[in-house]
Amino acid sequence: MGHLIANAWLRGLVHGALLITVLMTAVAWISWFERKFAARVQSRLGPTMVGPAGLLQPIADAFKMFQKEDIIPRGADSLLFRLAPPLTLFLSLATAAVLPIMPGMLASDLDIGVLYALAFSGLLAFPIWVAGWSSANKYALLGGMRMVAQGISYEIPMVLCALVPVVVTGSLSLSEIVKYQAAHHWLVFWPPGIGVIAFVLFFTTALAESNRIPFDIPEAESELVAGPTTEYTAIRFGLFASAEYAHSVVSCALASALFLGGWDGPVLPPSVWMLLKTAALFVIVTWVRWSLLRLRSDQLMALCWKYLVPVSLALVLGAGAWVYVVG
Amino acid sequence: MLYLTATLQSLFSTLRQSLKKPTTVEYPKVVRPRAPRLRASFALTKDAAGDENCIGCKKCEKVCPSEVIALTTVKKPSPITGKSRGYASDFTLNLQGCIICELCVQVCPTDAIVMVQDQEKPGFSREDLVLTMDKLYDNGEKKLRLSWANASVLAEHQNPERKHA
Numbered sequence: 001m002g003h004l005i006a007n008a009w010l011r012g013l014v015h016g017a018l019l020i021t022v023l024m025t026a027v028a029w030i031s032w033f034e035r036k037f038a039a040r041v042q043s044r045l046g047p048t049m050v051g052p053a054g055l056l057q058p059i060a061d062a063f064k065m066f067q068k069e070d071i072i073p074r075g076a077d078s079l080l081f082r083l084a085p086p087l088t089l090f091l092s093l094a095t096a097a098v099l100p101i102m103p104g105m106l107a108s109d110l111d112i113g114v115l116y117a118l119a120f121s122g123l124l125a126f127p128i129w130v131a132g133w134s135s136a137n138k139y140a141l142l143g144g145m146r147m148v149a150q151g152i153s154y155e156i157p158m159v160l161c162a163l164v165p166v167v168v169t170g171s172l173s174l175s176e177i178v179k180y181q182a183a184h185h186w187l188v189f190w191p192p193g194i195g196v197i198a199f200v201l202f203f204t205t206a207l208a209e210s211n212r213i214p215f216d217i218p219e220a221e222s223e224l225v226a227g228p229t230t231e232y233t234a235i236r237f238g239l240f241a242s243a244e245y246a247h248s249v250v251s252c253a254l255a256s257a258l259f260l261g262g263w264d265g266p267v268l269p270p271s272v273w274m275l276l277k278t279a280a281l282f283v284i285v286t287w288v289r290w291s292l293l294r295l296r297s298d299q300l301m302a303l304c305w306k307y308l309v310p311v312s313l314a315l316v317l318g319a320g321a322w323v324y325v326v327g
Numbered sequence: 328m329l330y331l332t333a334t335l336q337s338l339f340s341t342l343r344q345s346l347k348k349p350t351t352v353e354y355p356k357v358v359r360p361r362a363p364r365l366r367a368s369f370a371l372t373k374d375a376a377g378d379e380n381c382i383g384c385k386k387c388e389k390v391c392p393s394e395v396i397a398l399t400t401v402k403k404p405s406p407i408t409g410k411s412r413g414y415a416s417d418f419t420l421n422l423q424g425c426i427i428c429e430l431c432v433q434v435c436p437t438d439a440i441v442m443v444q445d446q447e448k449p450g451f452s453r454e455d456l457v458l459t460m461d462k463l464y465d466n467g468e469k470k471l472r473l474s475w476a477n478a479s480v481l482a483e484h485q486n487p488e489r490k491h492a
Contacts, residue, residue, distance in 0.1 A: 040345040048353060291341040292334060 012097075012108055019096050027245040028058035034286050041290045065238035073136055073231050080134035085232065085239035087127035092246040095120040099253050100175040102263045102270035113174035114166055117254055118159050121209055124247060125151025128218065131240070132228035143227025146297065147211065147218035153304040154208040154215070160312035161202035164194060165258045167319040174254075178262030186261040191322040198315050199259040201308060203281070206251035208304075210244060212285060214292040217300055252281035363475045366427050366442040369420055369458055370466035370473075376407045379464075380439035383413040387431035387440055395421040396431060418460040422447060435478045443471040 032047065032055060039046030047054025072081055098113035100106045110116050125148050132144020165187045166172055169180040181187055188199045208215035219227040226232075229240045256262060256277035263270030265277075295303065352359060372380050383400030401416040431440050443466060450456065458466075 037345065039351075040347075040349060041341045043344065043347065043350040045349050045351045045353065287338065287341065291337045 008108075015106065015108075016097065019099070019101075020093055023093060023096055023246055023249060024242065026249055027242045028062070029055075030245050030249065030282065031061070031241075032058050034289075037283075037286050038290050062238070065235045068234035070234045070236065071231075075136040076231065077134035077136070080130050081231075082236075084127045084131035084134065084228075085236045085243070087130070088124065088243040089239050089246065091120055091124050091127060092243045092250060095247070095250045096253070098174050099250070100178050100257060100262055101274050103175075103179075106175060109175055110173065111176075112172045114162055114172045114177070114258070117174070117250075118155070118162055121158075121206075121247070121251065121254075122151065122155045124209070128228045131232070135228070135231040137231050139224040139226075140228050140230045143218045143220070143224045143230070146220075146224075147228060150208060150211065150215065150218060150300060153301060154205045154308075157201060157304060157308035157312040158205035158209060160309070160316050161198045161205065162258060163316045164198040164319045167316060167323055168195075170323075174257050174262075178257055178264065181261040182264035186259065186264070188259040188261075191319060191326070194315055194318045194322065195259065197311070198319075199255065201312055201315070202259065203255050203284075205308065206255060207285065207288065208300075210247040210251050212244075212248060213289040214295050215300060216294055217297055220294060222294075248285055249278065249282060252285065253278040255281055361444050361472070365444045366429055366474045367446040368422070368443050368466065368471075369431075369463060370441055370443050370469075370471060371418065371460070371463040372439055372441055372467045373464070378405055378407040379414060380437045381415045381418065382437055382439070383415040384436060386434040386436065390430045390434045392428060392430065393424045393426050395424040397421075415460065418463060420458040420463065422456045422458060423453060429474075429476060432474075432477055433481055438477045438479055441467075441477045442474040444474055445471045 035057070036046040036054070038044075047057040050056040050060045072078055095117050097108045098106060098110050098116050128147045128151075129144040132140040132142075132147065135141070165177050168187060168191065169177045171177055171180070177187075184190065186195075188195045211218050218224075219229070224230070229237055232240060253274070256274065260277045260281075261273075262277075263274040265273035268276070374380055381398075383398060385398060385400065388396045388398055396419070398415045398418040400413055402411060402413050404411045427442075429442060432442055440463075447456070447458075
């Protein structure tokens with residue numbers, strides 16, 4: 001297969017450790033970037049005090065999170081309450097295992113990589129629901145229920161859009177899909193028209209899956225305090241926050257692997273291309289977050305079931321027809 | 328469709344905003360120029376020879392809407408000229424109740440009480456907010472930034488002419 005490390009177990013261990021390190025570091029400074037960007041949109045300065053241009057702010061935040069008092073509410077289901085935050089982070093990071101960073105470098109070259117990534121991404125609704133349920137708090141419970149409703153609904157168009165590259169390339173392996181794109185066309189341009197729409201819809205549903213604005217009804221600050229994470233304090237809350245960012249980043253990386261050619265690109269080394277594409281997508285995610293309003297619950301469902309699902313079904317059909325006719 | 332155009336519009340407007348220079352400045356490092364008519368605290372002035380301007384006429388005490396000015400008058404010879412005239416033997420202005428209306432400055436016949444743009448430092452007790460006569464004369468000598476208005480400046484803006492100036 002041409003991997004850098006031949007032994008599969010060792011490869012998984014090394015690449016996994018590397019991926020987690022890179023991802024968690026990225027998550028820390030992504031939070032800095034997001035705060036800076038939000039500040040600029042609102043004509044503020046953002047963090048400036050800790051380090052040059054506030055660059056050490058994430059470290060200060062982490063220390064703060066560790067120092068805060070850890071509170072488990074009376075009446076909460078203690079075991080589940082403790083289990084939910086690490087489980088959320090675990091599922092967010094686990095998705096990254098199948099991401100091809102560069103040729104021959106990925107933690108686990110599953111031949112059903114796409115399925116695996118989507119399955120883990122879909123599972124994320126579960127620990128958040130656990131958090132909402134175990135908190136013994138009505139806001140948390142409502143938020144958890146909304147998360148489940150949203151997660152299950154948006155999983156369908158997301159999977160259907162991810163099916164377009166699978167149909168075109170004839171493979172469920174992410175590394176094979178990227179190799180196809182490197183050899184032929186990026187799937188955002190191919191099949192013409194269908195690819196672009198599939199990419200935009202996939203990106204939209206990925207936003208909803210990682211419950212970012214405008215799809216953040218589980219969290220909905222103005223209605224539900226902080227949704228499922230209302231009762232969480234200290235580093236447990238920090239785990240949720242970093243899990244959300246990690247999931248966003250992994251979704252962006254998944255979108256760039258599926259549609260934007262992954263590590264494929266001229267001049268620069270492959271891993272840099274992959275990082276650049278992911279970063280660019282994440283900038284868009286942040287930009288969207290600070291521009292749009294939250295959808296109402298019913299609007300969210302209407303958007304999913306009335307528009308996204310039929311359109312993505314049509315896209316899969318179109319991609320199938322394209323493959324049948326053009327080959 | 329409406330939602331789509333609105334989405335694009337808001338995306339465009341946030342992008343444009345994010346490229347502009349932020350309005351916020353970091354206050355202790357960057358101090359914006361203060362408005363010329365900003366009023367923050369008070370000072371009592373002395374004339375060029377070093378004699379106190381205040382003649383103890385109690386106009387400020389009478390006009391003060393929140394009754395925070397208290398002064399007692401004494402008639403004594405001036406330490407500078409030797410002539411006998413009225414002086415304030417004690418003057419207190421309680422900033423806790425002051426509404427910064429500037430009326431005391433407007434009625435002062437000798438420009439003795441003026442307002443300054445520099446705020447008093449915060450303190451730990453209520454007494455710190457009471458401007459005693461010493462503090463007021465200190466403020467006058469500290470060369471603080473004066474507010475735009477004093478009694479004669481305001482008088483120039485008015486008709487008829489004042490008798491004393």
